[in-house]
Structures are given as C-alpha cells and as structure tokens.
Amino acid sequence: AQSVTQPDIHITVSEGASLELRCNYSYGATPYLFWYVQSPGQGLQLLLKYFSGDTLVQGIKGFEAEFKRSQSSFNLRKPSVHWSDAAEYFCAVATNRDDKIIFGKGTRLHILP
C-alpha cells in the first residue's frame, strides 16, 4: 500500500529565507504526487502536482517541487518565504490521477518576522 512520510512536524524559517519541506513516499509504481496547503480555517488548496514528464514542477504562490524517483522523494521548495506562507503543508500520493489521495501527517510552517 502506498504511504507518505513527512519527517518534519514543525519547521521555522525567517521571512525572506528559502524553504524546503521534505516528503518521501512509498509506492511500487509511478506515483501521482501532490502538495496541499491548509491555512487556519481554510480548506485544503492544491499547490502543485506531478503526474509525469519534467521532474521539476512549478506551482502556485512561487512554490516548486522536484520528483526524485531514486530517492522516493518529492520535496517542496520556495526561494523566499512570506509571512502569509505560514500554514500546514501536506504531501500526498495517489495510484491514479483521479484516485483517492493518501496524505502525509503534515508539516507546520512557522515564519519569523
């Protein structure tokens, strides 16, 4: 069965600093990978997804993620964070593009002014 591991429960970075959130997945075949963001009181919003093709995917709000099959990873990056990026971030995997999504436990991002 597929699974997702987000090793960092909390991450704190200063505003303007770069960010990398780690994600490792477990799935035997080619996965469909997602990053979602959840702000307090808000619903889940899709930041970006990887289905196939270029392993570096661009998303909304200046985020990008890189799929590395050899490391079973799909890390999320942003070159310069803004205070409004403070939220919970979920990495997720699916076996098919329209299948149920399996989520990691999330990483809560804190931004220092």
Added chain:
Amino acid sequence: DTGVSQNPRHKITKRGQNVTFRCDPISEHNRLYWYRQTLGQGPEFLTYFQNEAQLEKSRLLSDRFSAERPKGSFSTLEIQRTEQGDSAMYLCASSHSVGSYEQYFGPGTRLTVT
C-alpha cells in the same frame, strides 16, 4: 462557480446521537470524496462516488457510517450512534474524471462528540 460547500460547518453532539453532514460539490464534477482529519494528522480517505455509485470504502468506514449520493449531485455522510472517537473534521472534495482531475476541497464540517 462557488466551490465545494459543506453544511453544517460545526456540529456538537452527545455520544450516541446520530448526525448527518451534507456536501455540495462543484456542479460539473462527477466524482465526490469524503475524508476525515483528526488533530495533528493528515486527511484520511473514507469513501468516494462516481456519479451516484459508491466505488470504494475505506476500512475506516465502520458500519455506523453510511454515505449516499442519490442523484449524483450532493452527498450526505451519516454517523449513527456517535462515539467520542468520531470527533474530527470531515472533508468533502470533488473532481471531474477527465481533464485536470484536481480534487477541490470544501471547508469541512467539524464534529465534536461530548
């Protein structure tokens, strides 16, 4: 397009009572998903529909839980004889089975069982 809506947004109930939640998906979306999210965890899949057909149910969906999508539009999730362990955020998402496939999530219904 008003997005996915869920009602109620909050529900407090006593243990043993039945509750029902409603989800209205984006109008042209034929797939509808239910997830449950407990504190400090990511959402966990419960069940999903394509049109009115329920295609998959998680083992998390005990026999106290039932979901319907009678006309392929809105869906209801009922929990009978609620337990304190049912306290969670219940999330609904919808998507179209062609095109972008993106699942759009509603704001959720927060259930508190006292």
